[in-house]
Amino acid sequence: MIAEAGLAALWLAASLALLQLALAAIGLRAQRNADELLVAVRPVAIVQGALAVVAMLLLIVLFQQSDMSVKLVATNSHSAKPWLYKVAGAWGNHEGSMLLWVTILGLAGAAVARFERQLEPRTLAATLGAQGLIALGFYAFLLFSSNPFERLSPAPRDGQGLNPILQDPGLAFHPPTLYAGYVGLSVAFSFAVGALVTRDVGRAFARAMRPWVLGAWVFLTLGITAGSYWAYYELGWGGWWFWDPVENASLMPWLAATALLHSVTVLATRDGLRAWTVMLAVVAFSMSMIGTFLVRSGILTSVHAFAVDPERGAFILALLLLYIGGALALFALRVGTVREGTTFELVSREGGLVANNLLLSVILGIVLIGTLYPIVAAAFGVQLSVGPPFFNKAAGPIALVLVVVMAAGPLLRWRRDKAGEVVERLTWPIAAAVFAFAALVAFATPIGVLPLLGLSLAVGLAVASVAPLWKRDLRRTPLFTWGMVVAHLGLAVSLAGMACDSAFTAERLVALRAGEATRVGPWRVSFAGLSPVIGDNWSGLQARLTAERDGRTRLLFPQSRTFADPPTVTSESAIATVLDGQLYTVLGAADGQGRWQLRLWWKPFVTLIWLGGTLVALGGALSLVGRLRPRRREAWT
Amino acid sequence: MDVKRPLVWLPLAGFLLVAIVVAVALYAPADRTVRSAMIGQPLPAFNLRPIVSTKPGVASDAMKGHGPRLLNIFASWCVPCIAEAPQLMRLRQAGVRIDAVAIRDTGPAVAGFLRRNGDPYAAIGDDPSSAVQLSLGSSGVPETFLIDGQGIVRRQWVGDIRADQVDEVLAAVRDVQ
Incomplete structure (x- = not known):
């Protein structure tokens, strides 16, 4: 019954999405007396979101109960799984992850309907109509080609299990967080479409849209940071970013959302960059959808690809053509009627933000081209893949220029500034960067140009990012200023971690007998031996390693796990985190003569990467609270 | 913002x-041809002892200066090789010369395999440690290489040759001639 109830909830939600679209469309077309129609869109959107949540919860219940008569459960779960992975298994597959996508889409629409009070009613109705249209397409996709509630008869005795590599606490939180970011951007997209429909692009529109963009961006940042750390410790390859198509699929919306975040501030504060902001709002969610499409269609092979199915691919491609093509066409038709905003001088806060936007767009373009190039090449009969050498070389230098702009931007005045005074304000950051550069050249082992520049600029950016707080009463500094400071500082911290990782990592691949030892970086690692370990639904071998450094010892237990259902061997890395970095150990294969392969890395300051990412998200959250608070006070008085 | 009219499109x-390219990619049949790095390359030098007393061994030098031939990588313990045997017999009957490399095998086992499944081979070399197989860029059994009269590798088929592939193999052999 639960599966049928879930399916019914989906159908109901889909019909409400249709109603939401119809009410908005009819209400906006009617010349008068349509206010009731427009007002009715709100509750419809809320109930639609609630029904989607019900469907998702019912799917989780099915997984929790291990109801093997449901095809999705039988193919992706197993009764012996720990409960957390049964729950997470609900979205560790194609159908379930699409349901999660639609659920968050519905929730985002419901949240707009419930909480948005700033937007002009007609624009709000148009926004909710657009949100309904997007949801409708994805409901259709679920119901017609990816039904998560499909029954299986006869029911198998037990399930086929979840991909063991996905059996990790990270999986429980990574997709929902990332999806909240992806799909949260749908709100910005719908706002842009709504504003284009009612020709209402201005400061009020920007102020209304900003918190939603900030919220989605915070989730996206957290999701990418968590995903990067998950790949780092779970895959056992020691890397934290692989330029995998799916990683790119999450990076592209983030780049667009970051640009949008900054341009929407120009629009809200100075009423400039109107058309550009609308364009970015369309692009940001388009990148989310393109990312989903590339993954779900199986066009790009990736560890994240669940489905290889041209029919599903064609369905999503049709949705993309409708939504992205439609929004871009609407943009082209209506942008002429968007009045020009306020102008500004080249050297000004606006100018800095435009530079930020252009550089982010160029990086976005590079990542997009690099990700799609294999598909284009394949169309001409050439098989190739685009990897880190391309992305690092093409995007790296531009990212460093962006860091320079980031350092200067917050120290610029709105409207007009003097170049000489800006340089004066940047004295300390420049001095810090030059000092770091000189110290690295003089004292450190020779390192590559990009890491050297990256580390120096990170130091400069760190100093520059706290500069807006100088000579200010910190208690009276607005929260969104704190947010900017923390986010920019976080990026400096993260950049420093990336540069340290690529400059100073020591790697060692050895084959050791029990009792032997080796050195990696400042550590002496000795291999005490192996012992068997038993898990909930796996068995494995565990190496006992003792790592010594300056008289202090750490114990590490890297494992090789064998899962019976489906039969898979995974390696579980063991990581010792200390203040100045991480010792990363992986147990490899036996050589048949009593020796075991061990892969060891000493990664100085690598943790800064994710600490920085978390700070960036925290900064976004502070800004969000800062932007929401004064509004609430207004509402009370 | 002064946006030029055509530019907004x-x-x-x-x-x-992008959508057109992606749509083409979506419906293009997946390319499953094995792009062997060996194609167009001369055979690596090897000289394998015979594994059964009734047939000679296989040496790379001996393949030069004669007509085209197939080089079949097989093993008596390999089940797909049993499935492939009738196709190899048909190719033999069509006049194709087939040499073979037996992987990690023994003489009595190979003799038994040929008795049960037919014997299409002109020569069989003994590769007890897979050394020659690896030097050919082959990673499993069965695999079949087409070698031309100059000892150059022309084609590679990974997995057993199916009944519907016999004509394709024959055509490839004739092309090389």
Whole structure:
């Protein structure tokens, strides 16, 4: 019954999405007396979101109960799984992850309907109509080609299990967080479409849209940071970013959302960059959808690809053509009627933000081209893949220029500034960067140009990012200023971690007998031996390693796990985190003569990467609270 | 912002272009041809002892200066090789010379395999440690290489040759002649 109830909830939600679209469309077309129609869109959107949540919860219940008569459960779960992975298994597959996508889409629409009070009613109705249209397409996709509630008869005795590599606490939180970011951007997209429909692009529109963009961006940042750390410790390859198509699929919306975040501030504060902001709002969610499409269609092979199915691919491609093509066409038709905003001088806060936007767009373009190039090449009969050498070389230098702009931007005045005074304000950051550069050249082992520049600029950016707080009463500094400071500082911290990782990592691949030892970086690692370990639904071998450094010892237990259902061997890395970095150990294969392969890395300051990412998200959250608070006070008085 | 009229259609045009490429990629049949690095290359030098007393061994030098032939990588313990045997017999009957490399095998086992499944081979070399197999860029059994009269590798088929592939193999042999 639960599966049928879930399916019914989906159908109901889909019909409400249709109603939401119809009410908005009819209400906006009617010349008068349509206010009731427009007002009715709100509750419809809320109930639609609630029904989607019900469907998702019912799917989780099915997984929790291990109801093997449901095809999705039988193919992706197993009764012996720990409960957390049964729950997470609900979205560790194609159908379930699409349901999660639609659920968050519905929730985002419901949240707009419930909480948005700033937007002009007609624009709000148009926004909710657009949100309904997007949801409708994805409901259709679920119901017609990816039904998560499909029954299986006869029911198998037990399930086929979840991909063991996905059996990790990270999986429980990574997709929902990332999806909240992806799909949260749908709100910005719908706002842009709504504003284009009612020709209402201005400061009020920007102020209304900003918190939603900030919220989605915070989730996206957290999701990418968590995903990067998950790949780092779970895959056992020691890397934290692989330029995998799916990683790119999450990076592209983030780049667009970051640009949008900054341009929407120009629009809200100075009423400039109107058309550009609308364009970015369309692009940001388009990148989310393109990312989903590339993954779900199986066009790009990736560890994240669940489905290889041209029919599903064609369905999503049709949705993309409708939504992205439609929004871009609407943009082209209506942008002429968007009045020009306020102008500004080249050297000004606006100018800095435009530079930020252009550089982010160029990086976005590079990542997009690099990700799609294999598909284009394949169309001409050439098989190739685009990897880190391309992305690092093409995007790296531009990212460093962006860091320079980031350092200067917050120290610029709105409207007009003097170049000489800006340089004066940047004295300390420049001095810090030059000092770091000189110290690295003089004292450190020779390192590559990009890491050297990256580390120096990170130091400069760190100093520059706290500069807006100088000579200010910190208690009276607005929260969104704190947010900017923390986010920019976080990026400096993260950049420093990336540069340290690529400059100073020591790697060692050895084959050791029990009792032997080796050195990696400042550590002496000795291999005490192996012992068997038993898990909930796996068995494995565990190496006992003792790592010594300056008289202090750490114990590490890297494992090789064998899962019976489906039969898979995974390696579980063991990581010792200390203040100045991480010792990363992986147990490899036996050589048949009593020796075991061990892969060891000493990664100085690598943790800064994710600490920085978390700070960036925290900064976004502070800004969000800062932007929401004064509004609430207004509402009370 | 002073946006030129035609320029505002540029994002849409760019997106449609991407969509067309992606649509083509979506429906293009997946390319499953094995692109062997060996194709167009001369055989690596090897000289394998015979594994059964009734047939000679296989040496790379001996393949030069004669007509084209197939080099079949097989093993008596390999089940797909049993499935492939009738196709190899048909190729033999069509006049194709087939040499073989037996992987990690023994003489009595190979003799038994040929008795049960037919014997299409002119020569069989003994590769007890897979050394020659690896030098050919082959990673499993069965695999079949087409060698031309100059000892150059022309084609590689990974997995057993199916009944519907016999004509394709024959055509490839004739092409090389």
